Amino acid sequence: MSGQTAVGKVYLVGSGPGDPELLTVKARRLLDEADVVLHDKLPGPEILDLIPEDRREDVGKRAGGEWTPQEYTNARLVELAQEGNTVVRLKGGDPTVFGRGGEEMVTLAENEIPFEVVPGITSAIAGPEVAGIPVTHRDHVSSVSFVTGHEDPTKDESAVDWGALAATGGTIVVLMGVGKLPDYTAALHEAGMDPETPVALVERATWPDQRVATGTLETIVDVRDAKDIEPPAITVIGTVAGQRARVVEFLEGD
Template sequence: MSHAVPLPAHTWPQLEPGWVWLCGAGPGDPGLLTLHAVNALRQANVVIYDALVQEAILEWAPQAEHIYAGKRGGKPSAKQRDISLRLVDLARAGKRVLRLKGGDPFVFGRGGEEAQTLVQHGIPIRIIPGISAGIGGLAYAGIPVTHRDVNQSVTFVTGHDQSGNATGSLDWQAISKGSQVIVIYMGMKHIAHITRQLIDAGRSLSEPVAVVCTATTPEQQVLETTLGTIVDDIATSGLEPPAIICVGQSVLMRQVLDWQGMAEGQAPRDLDPLGRGRPAESA
């Protein structure tokens, strides 16, 4: 049996004492870690991680102290300022600090706030991007966020503001008219408000919507619904966050691109869900 040749050690950056690396752990599946993330996990002696980081990912850092930071909607969590200042204290103590965040640290992950605090206190940092759930999670559900027969734009929004209330600063009229596909993070709590805004802005009651819960993990669940029925469907489904919600015609592509279902022997439900009639191999 052949073995993969290891990458040369000199190609990887070194996590030095007193540094903090802010790293995206991806949407859940440990296989979606970047190589830079694995390199960081293997060097850190302190890992501060969020609730959405899978335990299997932490197993890449058996040598490190693991500190739980929470950051799960509706669950007990440390205050953001306390987390940021603890990173400062650990770095000043000479630790090799890895701040591990679900998804990508700069996509609704407060990574920018933590990085800003570290820089203000003179702590050297490195940013390691991760696969965001709004892209990777939907891909695991068989939903491409862009498809040339569907959309030339996609908008990513958050379902709540800093206080946890429905986001009041978003111009739903502009979003509705300007983006064919809308991807909503952390939107289940305020889904009634969000759908009402989109419908009032002109989106159709029959527009396809998918809710992907616990994306990319063995517990992943996908609800296919519409703007007109999503509130009732979520209520009766028993689904719970974390979830990504996708609004738009690209949701229909799951009918042919549900690759996990096909791996279990399910046949595609519709080879041309968009009804465009263009052969897949055409230019």
Template sequence: MPRADPAEPTGAGPGRGRVTLVGGGPGDPGLITVAGLRALREADVVVTDRLAPQECLAEIPAHAEVIDVAKIPRGEQTSQETINQVLVDQARRGRHVVRFKGGDPYVFGRGGEEVIALTQAGIPVSVVPGVTSSIAAPELAGVPVTHRGLAQGFTVVSGHVAPGDPRSTVDWAALARTGTTLVVLMGVHTLRRICTRLLADGMAPTTPAATIADAGLASQRVVRATLDELPDAVDAAGIGSPAVTVIGAVAGGDLPGTGDLAARGLVR
């Protein structure tokens, strides 16, 4: 029986546009999936942002158009509604549109909103999952999110809404007691409030923590500290987005990371 092609959604056909959401991984071009790279090579239009591995754009066809939909935290923004409309409009022109995203489209991303908008517009859409930064970024820095004897699980939360914010739906007191590694995405701006809340809810000040910025790239940086000292250490290092923070015993080790894959000759 032929295998289903994740880059070929049901309903697509000659002269009919379609959209493929491609997760690009944490930033290193060596971590994009085979299916994701194939979709890029078949694209007529690539709608991308700053978190996708830009080197992979060298793989797109010569005729393909690149549309930048930047979303810079507290800076230049392209609204999600505008992005949705770009995808719909381009697909209605009979094109294969690839929405190229960093990380995984469904891990605290807007991939779900894009799929809903496309489905409502009658556009065939498929999703190629990406390597999630919540696990890959720590591993690239030598910080496993679990390690036998240290952590029996991990919990991934989004930090884009701080503890105490009326929009927050996270039970931070429960997280402080859960006994799992905590992985915080999109939490650079709110890191101090997150650490303060975890400490107030009983997490030990000496709990190891690490923040990994630009994981897998030549600009990768890692800041390690205890939970009570991490916000000051991150501020002193001038860390900005994108970054992943790991809180728990696993952040206190010194295991070898894979570092920059390109520097080790694993990708072009």
């Protein structure tokens, strides 16, 4: 039809853990080219500062501390693309690692909106390693499990089998789990995990104000409270968390 606006395209882009130098080349190019960038808080302030204010929309927390409903974000992506815009949906880490990218892909497909996923460095790996913790180590563990500490609150029960995770003997990395730390450390202890198992918390990994706190399965809740560790933070549980003590002097220049 003459004069009809061509449908735009949506890019679901992972921004990595927060350091702007860890953006992929493609992610940076798309941020420069986008008509509109819909972002949450996790990309980090230095990355958000790369985007002119008149081209970005915050779909993370709103005034009063309320979360923007996912349904609103889905509808906004469709609306902006139907207006002919090139849209970047910017997410922390990788778009589909607990980032709800899967839901957004389905929405876009159902509305016949062209889209592309641009992978990012997930904080589940980057967070531990910048703190001196490899998530796998040939002398210690050969498996790693990624777990969300913030499941859908409408679920009748948790889908995470902490007993099964404890039995693997591998590394457990929990994203968005600072608030629930007492619950899952207790569940792992009850499942038979050694209370002396090393645990690390990495707050704001790769951001300028990154902090790391370490303890054991038995002590980490008290460590969290004493050091006032807050989200966003990664929890690393397993023998690899004990590797930090061997390299921290070189990482931090002490």
